[in-house]
Amino acid sequence: MIEIDAVTVSFGGVTALNTLTVQLDAPVVGIIGPNGAGKTTFLNVLSGFVRPNSGRIHAFGRELTGMQPHQRAQWGLRRSFQKEQAVDELTVEDNVRVVLDSLPLSRDVVEDALTGALEFTGISAIRRRSVAGLNAFERRMTELARCVAGSPKLILLDEPGAGFSQSEVATLRSVINGIAETIGARTFLIDHDVDLIQATCQRTIVLDFGSLVTYGETASVLADPKVRAVYLGMEET
Amino acid sequence: MMASDPPVVSTPALAVWRSRSIGLLLLVAALAFLPPLLLASLWLKVLTGVAIYTLTAAAIALLYRRLGLVSLAHVALMGAGGWVGLRLAYGLGTPFEVNMLAGGIAAAGLGMVFAYPALRMRGLYLALVTLMIAGAFAIIVNVLQFPNGGGGWSGFAVKSAGYMPRPAIATSDVGYYAYCVVVTALGMALIHWHEIGKAGRAWALIRRSEAAAMSSGVDVPFYKVWAFALSGFLAGIAGVLLAGNLQMLDARSFPAAESVMIFALTIVGGAWNPVGALIAAALYRLVPALLNDFGVNGDAAYIIFGAALIHALATAPRGIAGQLEDLASRLFGRSNGGNTR
Ligand SMILES: Nc1ncnc2c1ncn2[C@@H]1O[C@H](COP(=O)(O)OP(=O)(O)O)[C@@H](O)[C@H]1O
């Protein structure tokens, strides 16, 4: 259970999140809303990059609000970025290994965790290749492998599917669908692809102008007239 | 601007380094033992200088390559290490190795102090701050002077100029040259060992983006400070080696401008390849000496270096070493083990 309690973030005059209060308890939670709704800001607050002006965050009974980003990562929070952040000069394997470096694990456990994460994301075959030579999807999967390595508790994905083909999104979908069972982590997923949200998220939260529009079962959220009104006239591709 | 993008073909050098460690050992041995057979003693002292400044250039390149940071204070760090080494040598008569480690540790501490501004700024601003620190060092050391065996805290006496003892196993010029080559090789191995491990991965992420590093659990300030400490440590060691080479140090040998020069040459030589540090040091020590030998004023070197820096920044971001690497892979086909793109 992740509890968001009256979190407010403002950047100058812009209120990016407005007293957001919600308790998120599904294995995979979708986060949708038009551009500028505050979705990325919400992930930034969860991962510690943006300090909320007020409000608190608890995850599985632990208060996260005061923790540094790297401490949250070591605690079990992972994230991917809207703009993918794989490191060219490292191998695929070392891109993933870095997240295990900061955890108090024995050498054997690290190797197992590494192999597990690479297999789970389907990139074992290229584990020793330099990221510089990979295509966009392989880079995204490398980043995803970094997110699932080392028994995380909560994984935040910011538009992981943007710009990929149908078949690539299908691969991504099955990976996300496996996280809860295989990795044992909760996932928050931002995406504009409603099909992907429908196929992976049990529950979905809708943001607009930093405020909560609704939260509930994905199917009923997507059918909600309020939600349709938010998207009216700004159909995303 | 100065912190240029990491070049695409950065791995071959590492791969070569890893797979040919025996060849490297032979290379170090050859560098250490062959030149003395061929050269007069004056040139041997110059070559010893090349070996020492190779370590300094490698330390500068580490910061530039891994964190994109420009340090214009490394000659000052050398001076600080040398100061401590001399002080211990005269004051306590401790063995050279102890003095060297102490000089390295002192410079590492100073490097960590430099890291403090680096946590907040980058690029030109940081470069200017490090340059100011180098300037401050030049002034301080002008007042204090380097220890020369005198009494008091600074150990400086106007008259009694003594000589700093060299390591017991390498008192001759020939032996000391080999000693410096070996210490420099060990220092570069220490850099390499960091780069292929935890620290190297953390630095690579920091360089990619600090946000990505933090969200992967990397303690960004810690690893930045660590890089400065390591870089300072090696510069400090180089400083003590220099003190041993000349057997004394002079306040005039560490002006802030020298820090700028050795940084520029590190870029010209190539910050992405260990050979680049050697090229940088060779340019720094050999070119002025050669020009003098030909009867040209050694300061003409500055003009050549300036042109080379402009060339490097404009067309060859991986420096001369990078160009040599390209040339080699063109000549010998794509022989760098699967790193072709
Ligand atoms: N670092 C920032 N500084 C100033 N304004 C920001 C910053 N980050 C986001 N914003 C603003 O906050 C609002 C929400 O942005 P964001 O969370 O990125 O939206 P989304 O991800 O839903 O498209 C936008 O108006 C955006 O311009």
Ligand SMILES: [Mg+2]
């Ligand atoms: Mg966004």
